[in-house]
Amino acid sequence: MSGPACDTPVRGTLTIAGLGPGGASSVTPEVTAALAAATDVVGYGPYVARVEPRADLARHASDNRVELERATHALQLAEAGRRVVVVSSGDPGVFAMASAVFEAMEAGPPAWRALDVRVLPGITAMLAAAARSGAPLGHDFCAINLSDNLKPWGLVERRLRLAVQADFAMAFYNPRSATRPSGFARALAVLREACAASANPERPVIFARAVSTPEESLRVVALGDARPEMADMRTVVIVGSSLTRLIARDGVPWVYTPRFAPAEASCEGSGP
Numbered sequence: 001m002s003g004p005a006c007d008t009p010v011r012g013t014l015t016i017a018g019l020g021p022g023g024a025s026s027v028t029p030e031v032t033a034a035l036a037a038a039t040d041v042v043g044y045g046p047y048v049a050r051v052e053p054r055a056d057l058a059r060h061a062s063d064n065r066v067e068l069e070r071a072t073h074a075l076q077l078a079e080a081g082r083r084v085v086v087v088s089s090g091d092p093g094v095f096a097m098a099s100a101v102f103e104a105m106e107a108g109p110p111a112w113r114a115l116d117v118r119v120l121p122g123i124t125a126m127l128a129a130a131a132r133s134g135a136p137l138g139h140d141f142c143a144i145n146l147s148d149n150l151k152p153w154g155l156v157e158r159r160l161r162l163a164v165q166a167d168f169a170m171a172f173y174n175p176r177s178a179t180r181p182s183g184f185a186r187a188l189a190v191l192r193e194a195c196a197a198s199a200n201p202e203r204p205v206i207f208a209r210a211v212s213t214p215e216e217s218l219r220v221v222a223l224g225d226a227r228p229e230m231a232d233m234r235t236v237v238i239v240g241s242s243l244t245r246l247i248a249r250d251g252v253p254w255v256y257t258p259r260f261a262p263a264e265a266s267c268e269g270s271g272p
């Protein structure tokens with residue numbers, strides 16, 4: 001059974017959907033179907049703009065950094081019986097709107113917990129970027145948001161050092177923006193320092209910008225050659241583990257991390 005029968009009260013729905021990294025072909029069929037059935041789409045302006053306009057679709061575009069207000073608005077619309085889709089780029093659960101909706105739900109009226117809520121995954125930036133460059137995340141890895149808008153910078157640095165120590169490959173979201181011009185330079189300095197004692201201080205760094213859009217660019221450099229200006233807010237940065245390797249070819253090399261680690265895999269900073 002799909003939609004409600006005539007004259008029965010409409011039950012609102014709230015779908016939190018990932019639009020993928022940018023290209024229309026990376027939007028999943030279930031997200032496309034949810035958008036086709038929506039009465040309202042809610043999200044950050046540039047993401048709402050990716051949804052085809054329709055006469056029967058209300059588009060609620062909001063500014064960056066108002067996630068909780070946006071989530072609350074979406075819950076209110078669903079409570080009023082609308083079929084609401086909240087859109088995020090990439091995956092909605094990765095540094096995006098799904099958590100904001102659940103934060104608002106937890107703080108809101110009990111009725112919101114009974115709403116028909118679904119989270120539809122999307123291709124997150126690090127996976128799109130990894131696929132373009134080979135298989136840099138083929139062994140254990142972590143993802144870190146380099147923005148200190150929602151956490152102290154000291155925690156970012158601590159996680160960077162621990163990730164190097166654990167010998168993870170690392171994917172960095174939100175590396176650099178106009179309001180945070182110097183954080184990424186600091187992050188690179190911390191990484192160089194932490195990797196200096198490792199088995200591979202010159203591990204590869206991938207700068208993948210605007211993946212799957214017409215502005216896509218991909219660059220691979222050694223950690224020592226990585227510069228802050230190589231990243232902006234449309235870039236995801238992947239730093240290899242000590243085991244990450246290059247395969248030279250014409251143009252940008254393939255980057256991959258083998259599936260296996262030796263018994264004594266490099267563990268920087270393990271002390272005497």
Ligand code: SAH
Nearest residue numbers: 021090091096124125173174210211235236
């Ligand atoms: N929910 C999104 C991430 C939102 S945080 C996801 O799952 O991908 C925003 C950050 O994602 C950007 O600063 C950038 O680091 C990364 N990003 C989003 N789209 C990207 C793309 N097409 N190419 C490269 N990085 C991208």
